[in-house]
Amino acid sequence: MPPIFLSKPQQFDELVLQKYEDFVFDLDGVIWTGPGGNTLTPHVKETLEYLRSIGKRLAFVTNNATRSRKQYLEKFHSLGLTHVVLDEIFTCGSASASHLREVILPEIEKEGGPTGIYLIGQASMEEELREEGLAWRGGTDPEDDVLLPPQDFSSIMPDPEIGVVLFTFQMRINYKQLAKAFNYLNFNPDCRLVLTNDDFSMSIPGGGSIPGEGAIASVLLNARKNLQPLIVGKPHQPLLDVVHRALKFDPTKTIFVGDRLETDVLFGKRGGLDTLLVWTGNSKPHDLVGLGDHEEPTFIADSVGELLKGVPKEKAAPRVKVPGEVREEVRQARGEVEVRA
Numbered sequence: 391m392p393p394i395f396l397s398k399p400q401q402f403d404e405l406v407l408q409k410y411e412d413f414v415f416d417l418d419g420v421i422w423t424g425p426g427g428n429t430l431t432p433h434v435k436e437t438l439e440y441l442r443s444i445g446k447r448l449a450f451v452t453n454n455a456t457r458s459r460k461q462y463l464e465k466f467h468s469l470g471l472t473h474v475v476l477d478e479i480f481t482c483g484s485a486s487a488s489h490l491r492e493v494i495l496p497e498i499e500k501e502g503g504p505t506g507i508y509l510i511g512q513a514s515m516e517e518e519l520r521e522e523g524l525a526w527r528g529g530t531d532p533e534d535d536v537l538l539p540p541q542d543f544s545s546i547m548p549d550p551e552i553g554v555v556l557f558t559f560q561m562r563i564n565y566k567q568l569a570k571a572f573n574y575l576n577f578n579p580d581c582r583l584v585l586t587n588d589d590f591s592m593s594i595p596g597g598g599s600i601p602g603e604g605a606i607a608s609v610l611l612n613a614r615k616n617l618q619p620l621i622v623g624k625p626h627q628p629l630l631d632v633v634h635r636a637l638k639f640d641p642t643k644t645i646f647v648g649d650r651l652e653t654d655v656l657f658g659k660r661g662g663l664d665t666l667l668v669w670t671g672n673s674k675p676h677d678l679v680g681l682g683d684h685e686e687p688t689f690i691a692d693s694v695g696e697l698l699k700g701v702p703k704e705k706a707a708p709r710v711k712v713p714g715e716v717r718e719e720v721r722q723a724r725g726e727v728e729v730r731a
């Protein structure tokens with residue numbers, strides 16, 4: 391069924407506000423936007439507060455593991471979204487740590503394999519592992535934060551205790567880290583490779599894009615034949631499984647709100663959720679052309695803040711005008727634009 395473009399108050403009320411109990415939001419391009427992600431999308435604060443006031447449950451997910459959940463909580467609060475609590479935030483890093491503890495390590499233990507974790511990742515990933523009570527090697531260990539002398543492989547050797555290589559974004563990645571991870575995966579045929587996400591590239595404030603986790607981790611995929619990594623973040627399922635284990639949501643009454651067709655909409659659909667695609671981020675209307683049923687969102691709206699249109703007038707708080715609207719009003723007052731009734 392083609393997506394429904396939500397624009398009328400009745401649609402927001404009947405098709406969304408009355409139907410769904412749990413609202414799961416992507417962050418970048420949905421809750422906030424701009425180069426540093428420091429600008430809230432229009433009316434998002436009032437919208438989230440309204441949803442909460444009528445008993446809806448909220449959750450926030452992101453494929454960015456370079457901040458910990460606690461750091462994201464600080465960001466929410468610093469942007470004025472002070473009602474958000476830690477348990478509502480899930481990053482692909484925190485979900486990887488949860489998934490390791492709840493699913494992967496118990497599986498390995500059952501098989502009698504080694505449960506040591508070798509981490510390629512930054513301090514934020516270490517914080518999430520610590521929160522789950524897990525130990526690791528590598529990470530920010532100064533021993534691995536070095537450039538090896540030419541042709542000196544003496545520090546690279548198998549470790550039979552390593553059963554998981556966990557890979558996430560690491561700005562200080564080097565040959566020693568990659569060689570150790572590759573060697574562990576190669577030496578132990580049961581050693582698992584877990585990626586927080588497989589995003590191939592990411593755009594940067596200076597323009598253009600740079601390699602993401604998926605691109606950098608591709609080096610490790612050839613460590614042995616038929617190595618299948620477990621990918622936690624969107625559009626893969628473990629991230630949603632972690633949210634589900636935490637919130638026990640009913641998929642038929644849950645909607646995922648995102649800004650990217652190829653990750654967010656796919657992520658929601660794979661998890662059996664209806665999806666709302668908003669235009670405040672990555673995907674643009676022309677991206678919908680030629681899509682199959684399995685790729686289309688359930689709904690489309692200009693922004694998350696549009697949901698406020700479904701709020702009965704007597705309950706709606708006065709809307710705070712965004713700068714663009716104020717400018718538009720001034721232009722209309724000056725007769726510079728045609729005002730349609």
Ligand SMILES: [Mg+2]
Pocket residue numbers: 416417418419420648649650671672
């Ligand atoms: Mg996004």
